Amino acid sequence: MLLAATLLxxxxxxxxxxxxVLLAxxxxxxxxAAMNSPAWQAILPEMVPVRDLRPAVALNAMSVNLARALGPALAGLVIAATSAGLVFLLNALSFLGVMLVLYRWRSEPRAGNLPTERTLGAIRAGLRYVRHAQPLRVVLWRTGAFILFGSILWALLPVLSRNLGLRSTGYGALLGCFGIGAVAGGMFLPKVRHRRSTDSLLGAATVLLAAVILGLAYVSSFVGLCLVMVIGGLAWIVIMSSLNAAAQTAVPGWVRARALAVYQLVFQGGVALGSALWGAVASRFDLPTAFLAASFGLILGLVLTSRFRLEAGESLDLTPSLHWPEPTIIIEPSPDDGPVLVMVEYCIDPQQASEFALAMQVLRVIRLRDGGxxxxLYQDSSDVSRVVETFVVESWAEHQRQHERVTRSDRAVEExxxxxxxxxxPKVSHLFYLRGSRKP
Structure with missing residues (x-):
């Protein structure tokens, strides 16, 4: 970003x-920005205690919206006084400030002697985690249902301003009002978060934003639009901070950046898809119709996804439990040896086989999520009390990483x-392919 802004x-x-050149x-x-955003959000939990994570996320979102509101106004003043080129150079200078802060910030080193994950393997591990992590999938569903319709605010606000005869100063004033609402919402959130659940806050803010979008369809006075944008900024910051905080708290540290990258993909993909959709609707019909449809879509999305509760992820204790014992081995395998077949033998009461199988389905998701x-799950035909759980891990190093990925909430499932x-x-065995045999 520094190089591109400087060159521009x-x-x-x-x-x-x-x-x-400008497009490129x-x-x-x-x-x-796409590469920076997940990493930036992933380091937030390292900067603040867990109890302060949600206010920190809200503060980060508030600063983004404030910059979105003040940036165009400041850029306009600089362009009027000098030229557009200086604006781009000042933008490049801002990246230097961020780099300096990151250089001087010292994070706590992570203990461990395992080799660094390979790039493709790390990507697979991240996608696999997202696939099997129900609390994170809830956040993704709620995010997609919101941003597909909420993106109309940014897609058609410039068109609305032009149709009402507002110049760049008027458009900048609308963004400024949105920023004022975002700041007010950021200050308002900590006072109500202790009295309202995340889902209730998200639902109320979504209904409020739907009303704001509906208001954009019918309010034609500049003062009225400014008031609507203030309310919109407040609703937007509540929604974004709720979703961001839910995404942060739904995943452990080892996969947080990768999971947040998927979250950003859903969000930014929804912005792109929604912008194209609402632009097409406005072209085919008119602006009021597009705003009306988006407002209805927000309410419909809220109703359809309300059964997916964000609070489910808040109750998880994602602290590594580190309770798995070290495997008993005669010859130390190399990190790349594998695949590894892990067998866990249980002795159960055959009368409880059905209940045991149901409990194992919860554990199955954890095994698959963490690399299996x-x-x-197999029952011995000669001894029905003997049940064997099996799963395969691609390498010995990956299985050792499984030991580090088990959380305290996972431990409760295992217990x-x-x-x-x-x-x-239960007896645990680790089997490798016999040398000379053919791997499937």
Whole structure:
């Protein structure tokens, strides 16, 4: 982003910026922002205690919306006094400030002697976690249902301003009002968060934003629009801080950046898809129809996704439990040895087989989420009290990472499963392919 902004500033000052150059460098800045955003959000939990995470997320969202409101106004003043090229160079200078802060910030080193995950393997692990993590999938569903319709605010507000005869100053004033509402919402949130659940706050803010979008369809006075935008900023900050905080608290630290990248993909993809959709609707019909449809869509999305509760992720204790014992091995495998077949043998009361199988389905999701594949549960035909759980891990290093990924909430699930076991702890075996045999 620093290089792209600097190049854009230099080319603009030199009079060499064409539409294609502007699009290409804007695309480059967008790529940088897409890479930066998940990492930026992932380090928030390292900067503040857990109890302060939600206010920190709200403060971060408030600063983004404040910058969105003040940025165009400041840029307009700089352009009026100097030129557009200087605006781009000042933008590049801001990246230097961020880099300096990150350079001086020292995070606590993470203990561990496992090799670094390979890029493709890390991507697979992140996607696998998202696939099997129900609390995070709830956040993704709620985010998609919101942003597909809420994106109309940013897609058609410039068109609305133009149709009402507002110039750049008027449009900037509307954004400023939105920023004022966002700041007010950020200050308002901590006072009500202790009295209202996340889902109730999200629902109320969504209904309020739907009313704001409906108001954009019928309010034609500038003062009225400013008031509507203030309310919209308040509703937007409540929604965004609720979703961001839910995404942050739904995943453990080892996969947080990857999970938030998927969250950002859903959000930004929804913005792109929604902008194209509402632009097409406005072109085919008119602006009031588009705003009316989006307002109805927000309410419909809220109704359809309300059964997915964000509070489910708040009750999880994602602290690593580190309770798995070290495997008993004669010859130390290399990290890349594998795949590894893990077998866990249980001795249960056959009369409780159905209840045991149900409890194992919860554990199955945890195994698959943390790196296992080909999970299975088998009962010995010669001894019906003997039940064997199996799953495959791609390498010995990946299985060792499984040991580090088990959380305290996962441990509670394992203890519920082991309550069915009779005798000493279940026997755990680790099997490698015999050298010379053919791997499937």
């Amino acid at each position: 500033g230099v080319l603009t000052l030199g009079g060499m910026t064409t539409s294609w 460098l804007t695309f480059a800045i967008g790529v940088g 594949t080909n999970w299975g 519920a499963v082991r309550s069915f076991h009779q005798g000493e702890g």
